Amino acid sequence: MPKIVTVIGLGYLGATHAVAMAEFGHTVIGIEPDESKLRAFREKKLPFYEPGLELALSKAVDSGKLTFQSAHSETSRNAHAHFICVGTPQSESSYAANTTYIYASGSELAKWMSPESIVVGKSTVPVGTALRLKTEMSESAGFDVDLIWNPEFLREGNALEDSLRPDRVVLGGGTAKGIATLKEIYAPIVKAGTPFVEMDLQTAELVKTAANSFLATKISFINAMAEIAEVSGADTVKLAEAIGLDERIGKHFLKTGIGFGGGCFPKDIRAFISRAEELGVGDALDFLRAVDAVNLRRRQRVVDLLNKEFGTIAEKKIFVLGASFKPNSDDLRDSPAIAVATKLRELGANVFIHDPKAGEQVSILFPELTVVDNLAEGFSMANAVVLATEWDEYKQIDPEVSGTLMAQKVVVDGRNVLDVERWRNAGWKIYALGRSVANEVGGL
Ligand SMILES: NC(=O)c1ccc[n+]([C@@H]2O[C@H](COP(=O)([O-])OP(=O)(O)OC[C@H]3O[C@@H](n4cnc5c(N)ncnc54)[C@H](O)[C@@H]3O)[C@@H](O)[C@H]2O)c1
Known part of the structure; x- marks a missing residue:
């Protein structure tokens, strides 16, 4: 009825x-x-x-x-x-x-x-x-x-x-x-x-916060492995594939990259930490502070890599691919892409940003970032490219074609979606977070 x-x-x-x-x-x-x-x-x-x-x-x-x-x-x-x-x-x-x-x-x-x-x-x-x-x-x-x-x-x-x-x-x-x-x-x-x-009411409230905390923990776990991999020459994409085949672990939410964002995970784990403290059991969720910290360090990692690449990124032109916190959404709340773009901007870089759906919102909410509607235009202006949100259209970029538009061919794959060999064969220096390739190109 x-x-x-x-x-x-x-x-x-x-x-x-x-x-x-x-x-x-x-x-x-x-x-x-x-x-x-x-x-x-x-x-x-x-x-x-x-x-x-x-x-x-x-x-x-x-x-x-x-x-x-x-x-x-x-x-x-x-x-x-x-x-x-x-x-x-x-x-x-x-x-x-x-x-x-x-x-x-x-x-x-x-x-x-x-x-x-x-x-x-x-x-x-x-x-x-x-x-x-x-x-x-x-x-x-x-x-x-x-x-x-x-x-x-x-x-x-x-x-x-x-x-x-x-x-x-x-x-x-x-x-x-x-x-x-x-x-x-x-x-x-x-x-x-x-x-x-x-x-009961309380358990239902907790189910949601527990589920989000667990998923956020899984993402930060693999990103913590990425920190180890980046200094030891290991490859976290392979590592995730191998541990994910264990059905007790599972393959979902084990993607190395610049981490989680959006209107839910970051604020939900922080609210959970805060509530546990109010209830006198803050120690129980100490690990969520580490989860948050690992997640935020991944954003900084992109900035550090580019700083190292150029000596300084001041005055450099960086083209950021993606603004929303995930593909198929225009949600900019606590977006890792926006966080990286803003950090680069604060250090004096000229930041151009593209997003298939969120461009207009970026211009309104972050006027200090220059929105570019056309990928070729962005590539032709840039000293380096950062793939920050894994929209399908970015996965399909041809490194040969885009490479002809740039003098220096440097890309940071913040989502591990580019074919490293293909990009390298097209003459790119590619930093893929959490993979040994970053070591091999001598940037770490
Ligand atoms: N966005 C998601 O993917 C998602 C998924 C699951 C759960 N949630 C949870 O759902 C809740 C809402 O999230 P959201 O992303 O839709 O937030 P949002 O900010 O997009 O939407 C909240 C809406 O509530 C309206 N509002 C505020 N006070 C109101 C009032 N007194 N009466 C009527 N409307 C009022 C606001 O104007 C706003 O449009 C949050 O608790 C969030 O954690 C969100």
Whole structure:
């Protein structure tokens, strides 16, 4: 049976969830206070890039199933479920997550929800947040709010598919009636035989932070191996292949490079460290400080390599390929590519940057970086190239052709996606992070 739902906060998570719920046949009211985002949604445009989502958004709006409001109204009283999808960014002054948007959205919702409806938290929050939210909302609403924590595991670049067909669904807390309502809303996911794992609120909150911490740790583990490989002549790409064949280890998230970024991993591990300290068990997550530190050192490594190559990078022209934190996304939040470009710029280099989708945003948010729309133009100006985001089009660059555009042919492959032999045979000096090739070309 189709339901009426509100989706509160239409960022990467909420916009995707709203579209997915409309695809499941529900009537969806998206609530988003940011007027410019609202305008875009009403014109059936996504305010960010996510493959396939704009088309699905357009279909959902045309079908009348998805509408938008800047705040709750009487229509929210008819909703069966309210999904909280607001942001939980890192606080400006500490590692802690800023949970003010969570509590603010809860207190607004408490004025408009009916006692029969359920509240479903999807944002990533520090353990303990959901219980406090439930208490505050119940006091304010005057009835016991049925809150379920249902953390989201979507990956940007594959967001809609991950929302429509997740590999598991975690449900924390909630009454039996509330859980039954949510399962009705998620009927196509239930029908697909997807595992639903039910638990308490705190465990559901922890599942998400634990999962992200584990994945971040895997990336930093292989990047720590890269630090060893770069001084011992080993090759971390081969090492990852070999250890990844052990099924207890697995091959995923073992890619050497300039590390992780985005709106989730960095702030989630820091928020976890901060929360563990508040709870008096900071020692338990000491290793996550090392995970963060290894990750940040990889960005600096690119700068150090180029400094060594040129003596100094001041006045050098560096062409950075990629700005977003990962391919198939235009998300610049804590992007390693932007971090490297900014560091190079601070040291006096002239930095040109290209990105298939995020160029316009880079010009607005980082005006000190010169955005180049055309790859050939970038190559022809550069003293060195840094591949910072592994967009497909960069993997296909012909080193022979691009090499003819440059006087000095120096490339740092920050994602280990270029064919080292091919680039070297075309006359390039190639620094591929974590591989012995960097030693062989005498740059380490
Ligand atoms: N981006 C991802 O890939 C992803 C994946 C899984 C989980 N998450 C988690 O989901 C949450 C949201 O992440 P995001 O990337 O979508 O963030 P985002 O910053 O892109 O979006 C948050 C949205 O919430 C809106 N908002 C803030 N206060 C509001 C309020 N009171 N009422 C209604 N809307 C409000 C903001 O205007 C913004 O549009 C975070 O906790 C994040 O960790 C994100």
